Amino acid sequence: MSNKKILAVLFKGGEYNTPDLLGSAENALGLKEFFAKNGYSLVSTSDKGETIDEHIKDAEIVISTPFNPVYIDQKRIESAKNLKLLVTAGVGSDHIDLDYIQKSGRKISVLEVTGSNTTSVAEHAVLTILALIKNFIPAHESIKGDKWDIARTARDAYDLEGKTIATIGAGRIGYKILERLAPFNPKELLYYDYQPLNDELTSKVNAIRVDSIEELVSRADIITINAPLHSGTKGLVNKELLSKFKDGAYLVNTARGAICVAEDVAAALKSGKLSGYGGDVWFPQPPAADHPWRTMSNKYGDGNAMTPHVSGSNLNAQARYSAGVEQILTSYFTGKFDYRPQDIILLDGEYGTKSYGADKVKK
Helix, strand or coil: CCCCEEEEECECCHHHCCCCCCCECCCHHHCHHHHHHCCCEEEEECCCCHHHHHHHHHCCEEEECCCCCCCECHHHHHHCCCCCEEEECCCCCCCECHHHHHHHCCCCEEEECCCCCHHHHHHHHHHHHHHHHCCHHHHHHCCCCCCCCHHHHHCCCCCCCCCEEEEECCCHHHHHHHHHHHHHCCCEEEEECCCCCCHHHHHHHCEEECCCHHHHHHHCCEEEECCCCCCCCCCCECHHHHCCCCCCEEEEECCCHHHECHHHHHHHHHHCCEEEEEECCCCCCCCCCCCHHHHCCCCCCCCEEECCCCCCCCHHHHHHHHHHHHHHHHHHHCCCCCCCHHHEEEECCEECCCCCCHHHECC
16 A cells, blocks of 8 residues: 555545545545545545544545545644645535644645535525525425414515625625526626626626625625635624624525524524524534534524525536545645645645735745
8 A cells, every 4th residue: 555645535425426526535535546646545535533534644635525524633643743734525625624734834735626616606606695585495384284374484585686795705706696696687786895896797796895794784685604614704794793784684504604693693583683594604613513504594483494504515526626636635645836826825834815814925
C-alpha cells in the first residue's frame, strides 16, 4: 500500500447509494481509480469520530464536504504531520480552522470548488421563499388523511409579487437569487454587501444596494442570507438584529447555520416577529435531537421549512464538485499548482480570498 494517503470524509450513501451519488463515502466522488493511478491509497468514510482521528495522522490530503462536515480543528491539524492539502468538495470551508493554519506557519493549502453549487443553492433558496410565503408546507399537511383545511393555509399565504426582497450577501449565489426573483415583479430587490455590484449586473436585476444591514432588514418582507461564515458574520442574526426586522417578515438561510443564533430565531417565530424561517443549514451538522430548529413554529404552529443541507448537493452539483476536486488534485499531483484563483482559500498557509476576512489577505 502506498504511504501517500488521501482521507475522504463524505456522506453515507447506505441503502440509497447509486453510481450517480458521487458524494457518498462509498463512491468517493467517483475518483477511486484516479487516486490509485496517482499513487495514493484512499480511506473513504462517513464516520467523523475515531476513524478521522486515526487516519488524519498520516494523511497528506483530506477531502471533506460542507454538507456533513468533519470539523478539522487545531487538535486534528496538529496531529496531521503529513498534511499538505485540504479540499472542500463543494463551497464553504468554515469547518476548517483556517486561522490556526495561517498562524501556525505550516504550508497547508485549502481549496474548494467555487461555483459548483451556485445554481443549486440559488434555486433552493427561491423554492424555500415560495414555500414559506405561499404557506405550502402547512397546505400539504392539511390534506393528509381525510383533512381538507383551506383556511389553515389561506390565513397566512401571499403572493411574491409586490414584496420587498433582500439578500445579505450578493456574491455568486446571492446574485443568482436576485436574477431568479426579478421576474416575479417584486416591489424592490435590495442587497447588502461589502462591495457594490457593477453597473451591468445592477441593471439586469434593478437591485438597490443598502449601506446598513439594519436598514436592509427593516425594509424587507423577505430576507435571504448568502454570506460566508467568518468572525464577522457568526451570530449576525441575533435578538438585536431581529428586533429591526419588519413584523411578520420571512427569513431564509442557505448559507451557514451559525450565522443565526438558533434560540433567537425560534423566539422570533414564536412571538410573530417572523412569520417563517426556511433553513438548509444548521450548526453543528448534524444537529442534536433537541436543536430548537427541529421543532420551532410560528404563532400559528406553522412557518418552518427546514432541510438537511441538501441545497448544494443534488446530483448535478455532485457531478460539478467531483469534477472540481479532480481538477484541483490534477494540479497538485502534477506539481503545477495552477489552481483557479477563485478556488483558493489558503495557499501554503496564507489567505487568498477576502471571503473569510479581507484583513487577512496579504496586499
